[in-house]
Amino acid sequence: MSRQASIIIGLQAIIIVILFWFLVFVGKDEYEEANSEAEEGVETRTLIADNNSDNKGAATLILPTTSQLQSGIVTAKLQTTSHQSTTASFGTVEAIDGLVELRTRYLAALAEGNVVRTAIASAQQNVNRLTLLNLDDKNVSDRVLQEAEAALKNDQAKLAASATLANGIRDGMRQQWGTTLANMATQTATNNVLQQLLQYRTVLLKVTLPFDATPSKNTLLLVTAMGAQGQAIKAQLISDAPQSDSTIQGKTYFYQAPANNLRVGMRVTANLDAPSKAVTGVIVPHVAVVWYANQAWVYQKMAAEKQGEDKFIRRLISTEIEIENMQPNGWFNTTGFNASDELVIRGAQLLLSEELKYQIKNENED
Numbered sequence: 001m002s003r004q005a006s007i008i009i010g011l012q013a014i015i016i017v018i019l020f021w022f023l024v025f026v027g028k029d030e031y032e033e034a035n036s037e038a039e040e041g042v043e044t045r046t047l048i049a050d051n052n053s054d055n056k057g058a059a060t061l062i063l064p065t066t067s068q069l070q071s072g073i074v075t076a077k078l079q080t081t082s083h084q085s086t087t088a089s090f091g092t093v094e095a096i097d098g099l100v101e102l103r104t105r106y107l108a109a110l111a112e113g114n115v116v117r118t119a120i121a122s123a124q125q126n127v128n129r130l131t132l133l134n135l136d137d138k139n140v141s142d143r144v145l146q147e148a149e150a151a152l153k154n155d156q157a158k159l160a161a162s163a164t165l166a167n168g169i170r171d172g173m174r175q176q177w178g179t180t181l182a183n184m185a186t187q188t189a190t191n192n193v194l195q196q197l198l199q200y201r202t203v204l205l206k207v208t209l210p211f212d213a214t215p216s217k218n219t220l221l222l223v224t225a226m227g228a229q230g231q232a233i234k235a236q237l238i239s240d241a242p243q244s245d246s247t248i249q250g251k252t253y254f255y256q257a258p259a260n261n262l263r264v265g266m267r268v269t270a271n272l273d274a275p276s277k278a279v280t281g282v283i284v285p286h287v288a289v290v291w292y293a294n295q296a297w298v299y300q301k302m303a304a305e306k307q308g309e310d311k312f313i314r315r316l317i318s319t320e321i322e323i324e325n326m327q328p329n330g331w332f333n334t335t336g337f338n339a340s341d342e343l344v345i346r347g348a349q350l351l352l353s354e355e356l357k358y359q360i361k362n363e364n365e366d
Contacts, residue, residue, distance in 0.1 A: 057300070057313035059355050064309050073347035075301045076285070080339040082278040083321065083332050086271040090248055091207035091223065091255070093266045096197055099177050103185040106169040110188070113162035116155055123152040178254060180239030193238065193256060203262045205255040206241050207270045208248040215253055215272055223257055223268040232271070233257050281334035283326065284317050288343040290352050296331065299351050301342040312344065312351055 063073070127148045133140035173182035184191040196202040205223060209215060215237055222232035234257070241252035262268070288298045296319050302311045321332040344351065 057315040058297070059314045061299075061312045061314075061351055061355060062304055062306075062309050063312060066308075068310065068347075071347055071350055073350070074345055075342040076288070076345045078282040078284070078337055078339055078341045078343065080280060081283055081326070081332075082280050083323065084273050084278045086222075086273055087210060087213050089207060089209050089213075089250065089270045089272070090245075091205050091268050091270050092245070093262050093264050093268065094204045094206050094254075095264045096204050099173065099181065099185055100198065102169055102173045102176075106166055106173070106186055107188070109162050109166035109169060113159055113166065116159040116162055120152065120155045120159060123148065123155050127152050175242060178239045178242050181254065197256070200259055202256045203259050203264070204238075205235055205257055205262075205268065205270075206245065206252055207235075207255055207268075208245045208250040208252050209270075209272060210250050213251065213272060220273045221255060222271045223255075223262075225262060226267045226269060228261065233260060233262070235270070279334055281332055282337050282339060282341075283323050283328060283330045283332055284337065284343065285328040285330040285345055287328075287345045288348060289317065289331070290348045292352060297352070299344040299348050300337075301344060314352070314355065 063071075127145070130140050130145045130148050134142065134145045170182060170186050173185055177185070181194075184194040190198070193202075197204055207221065207223070215221065217237055219237070221235045221237070223235050224232045235255040236257070238254040238256050241254045244250075244252050284298060289296045290298070296317050297314050298317055299312045300315055302313060304311045315336070317331055317336070318333050319331050323329055323332050
């Protein structure tokens with residue numbers, strides 16, 4: 001092949017390559033446009049439905065029954081329950097070693113006084129006998145009689161000092177532990193309440209309640225150790241506490257509660273039943289709640305207009321009252337929900353994700 005023919009073939013090859021890339025560049029926009037039109041032609045079904053005022057919710061989703069089963073969505077019906085309003089506060093498990101020490105000192109002072117009384121009785125008899133002998137022709141000298149009288153007065157002074165000590169100890173107990181506990185501790189026969197405290201069958205609680213609270217023997221107080229998981233413990237009122245809690249403002253009271261898992265020095269939460277009547281409502285289970293925008297929401301299941309589908313309405317709940325000592329535990333609501341309302345207890349987070357996904361897609365289309 002001649003050199004001139006080779007040059008011509010080479011130029012033709014270069015021209016072909018240039019034309020190929022030109023066609024690719026020019027047809028790129030038309031290809032993408034056609035592809036976009038094809039995608040737009042594919043119908044994408046949204047789960048979001050129009051949310052009307054009858055739904056009483058923030059958003060409504062429509063799901064076929066088959067989709068619910070595939071997604072593992074489970075619902076449960078609410079039940080009517082009553083709730084006694086309570087006053088929440090705090091308390092501490094008190095050590096009673098100080099009370100025990102004062103009780104021991106007081107009883108020791110009483111015992112010493114009893115010993116001195118016996119000595120006084122004997123000394124008084126001795127003085128009486130010596131007086132008669134002294135009057136009978138001085139059968140006993142005046143000096144002996146004076147010494148006996150001095151011994152009697154000395155014993156009487158000891159008795160007075162012992163009584164003063166006992167009274168001082170009792171007054172100190174009243175200042176620190178209140179009149180009721182002080183009276184229990186100063187009895188010779190151990191009181192049943194004090195006996196249980198001494199044997200560690202029960203513990204002493206000092207609970208701080210609001211100034212407007214009026215506890216009584218018939219008012220139920222439930223206490224739970226802070227951070228502990230378990231059923232609340234019933235506590236029984238003993239008396240007012242004369243000393244306040246430096247960390248909490250309010251009136252202090254002494255309560256007695258079974259020892260169980262309570263230990264000296266523990267902080268406890270206390271819930272005192274309010275004197276008002278019980279309120280009727282429903283408990284929204286914790287497992288039904290999803291948090292969005294710092295608010296608590298649930299999805300309520302309702303029948304849809306089309307057979308084989310259900311509506312799931314996202315609704316706001318109240319979180320003012322939390323119930324933890326009942327089953328199911330959750331949030332107590334007095335309005336907005338009725339017994340037999342169905343709430344999603346499994347799959348609520350999935351519904352929220354679907355709802356937010358379609359909201360983001362609509363914003364992008366705008």
